[in-house]
Amino acid sequence: MSDGKQDETPVDSTPREPEGAAGEPDAGSDQPSRAQSVLREILESSTLVVIMAIVASLAIGGLLILFADEEVREAATYFFSRPSDTFQAMGDALGGAYAAMFNGAVLNLNANDFAGLIKPFTQTLTMATPLIFAGLGLGIGFRAGLFNIGAQGQLLIGATLGAYVGFAWHLPWGIHLLVAVLGCALGGAVWGFIPGVLKAKTGAHEVIVTIMLNYIALNLVAWLLTLDTFQRPDSNNPISPIVDETAQYPLILGSEFNLHLGFLLALACAWGVWWLMERSTLGFEFRAVGANPRAARTAGMNVSKAYILVMTIAGALAGLAGSAQVLGTEKVLTTATAGSLGFDAITVALLGRSRPVGTVMAAILFGGLRAAGPTLQVQAGLPVDIVFVIQALIVLFIAAPPLVRSIFRLPAPAHEKEVAA
């Protein structure tokens, strides 16, 4: 955007400081303007936009709860004779819904013992685990300039290979899990490598290729599950045998909780991805390729190699997300193993601004929403779809930062003004 002559173009409203102005020592005395600029920086930070998007989504979600609540609708029919009833019902509905969400996702205040109290949060973390894995991989892709839609397929293929190792091979304790996890990663990596190599060698667009590979993966798994090798011997349904206990992630908080070792592995991967992107020469290449592939190429970087590696690593991480399903929570392979995880992970990565810490936090948020769904239905009598609407609203708000800014009257960052002018 910023060409040397850019400040001479008429559509550009960004002032360019004259040469030298930036080099002058800042006057120590002008404290107010410094404080102002710090504030501006905070307001312009995208983290704030993300948080505001979540707040806005929950608020609109609240409106939907009001519409969905039967008592509110009933009370509203005689609103003008007794408005207080309506407000009472609204308060009850909202209070009930948010309490249900809290009970379902964070702490169950109705529980009798400590385990029951914290169980919802461990459930949230369990739900977040596959999203962390897949979101991390997608985040690497986004930062390298690749819009990978293929986590779904990569996850499925990884899960298939891992599950096969899990139920078909019988290896000693420890080794079995390790091999099964590596199998998941390998399966995903292969499914990521394909679009990577097609992009690098032929220029095929990764969005289209990965979408198509999702279909191929889904149908491939559906077919595999009809074969004797994969199908459970005593069943006619497309479902695999249960993976051996030696290949399952151990439960880290005991049998009362579902939280398994995969969660810790996901956190370790988050650290690994942070190191890769921020500290390693490879990550430097990835980021340079993502931010300006032409400059990266001119500086001697191998852009094709970077694309292939990024897609392969992202695929491996999506495959590990599959491991959280087949070696963790579900213990079997079905065509529904991937659910909508691969697509939710895109949201998670975007919400986390493609950074590992952000991705982990976004995944926990989404894990919480998923964990809250059943409670919302049982406790507050609300349709579970509310959760998906809130998820969708978050995506909408994230995708439209200017909208969020104008709702909350935040100043636009300089570069967006430039585009808008």
Added chain:
Amino acid sequence: MRLELREITKRFGDFTANDAIDLVVEPGTVHALLGENGAGKSTLMNVLFGLYDADGGEILLDGERRVFTGPGDAMAAGIGMVHQHFMLVPVFTVAENVMLGHEQVRGPAKLLDLDAARAKVTEISDRFGFHVDPDALVEDLSVGAQQRVEIIKALSRDAKVLILDEPTAVLTPQETDELLEIVGQLRDSGTAVVLITHKLREVQAIADTITVIRRGTVVGTAEPTATQEELASMMVGRDVSMTVDKDPADPGEPMLEISNLTVIDPATQLTVLDSVSLEVRRGEILAVAGVQGNGQTELAEAILGLAEITSGDVSLDGEPLAGRSIRENLDAGIGFVPEDRTEDGVVAAFTIANNLILDLYDREPYSKRGAIDPSAVADHADEQVERFDVRTTSSQALTGSLSGGNQQKVVLARELARDLKLLIASQPTRGLDVGSIEFVHKRIIEERDKGVAVIIVSSELDEVYALADRIAVMYHGRIVDIVSPDTDRDTMGLMMAGAHGDQEEAA
């Protein structure tokens, strides 16, 4: 029409782009607005054209106060503007472009009256000798002709004040002369012309009045008789030497040898380089001159390996370069300053520190065993920022926040940080102000004096003359001739248009 700006002030946040600027443009004169990039010239004209709201001051036309809320108002009031980047629809004809936004219709069906537009184009074109065909597609026209279409567009709306924003940045020397001639005719016909530029030669050639702007304020006016040094020092605010001090070259043995290099563009199948042969020796600067798009870019890219060589040989210090990766060529000692620094030179979203190691990141001490050492990178950056006088608050600032000149210094600092055998610099000072140009030129000559072979690709003749020890002129992918820097401008201009310079070679 007499245009008067009084105390125009425009602020962007804390930054004052225009600070109480007064300007009077008399009808039938050419008023040059001279200033460095970022001095506030364009902001002022955008205020006048109704694109920005001024924070203070007023605009008077023939003594009457006017307020423009948009370009439409300004155009209706008789102000026309030719932007640096043309505002034309490439797939439309000249006549269609001219009537765009002012479509005349005829008959009950309200059909577009293309004939009227055509007639208008022809009339204006004939009046000023523009030689523009109203039915030609704009995309088929040369840059100079497109600019004339922009001028016709303004004149067709009865512009009495015509603003030309950096009009010669994209023109060949011949086209520049033609434009200046047109400007002269417009002036003689009573139009007030505002010429925004940082090129001193043009100002001297055509301006009746010169106003110099620096950091948003008018620092003075000058007569066209002022010397380039006087104008330049007003612009920059200090003494500037317009000629580059350099000793005669002391060329050593050949460093880069190119023979029969041919490049065919894989996308278009056009021959962009047609059996080019040349030789650059240690300690000399070979300037490649030519109008943009005559193969110079491809020549530079082919040497580095960015463009695929179809046939021919390139060797550096006796070693063939063809078939090696860009990384291997960089490691072999090629420094490369790309033509388009924002596209190819820097990663705008990266910090200055990271841009300074964009091709050094996997070497010690910046990284060890695949891990980048942030403190080594930061130390290196601080040192280079200091050495190359990059004007920034911190080496951790984003490169995109720097001015063009400072971005170029970052590229140069990075490329010169390695031990070079060959430096290729394409348009090294494009878009830079006088002060930065001086700096960049000095550094390039220092490299030459260290024994590096240097290739400069430039479409600015001033730069070619300032730096070159020998000049290769390119036209349509071929080298027309290699001449000495005492060849005069006219001959050079002819060669850039494809005419052979045999007589000069003999001289």
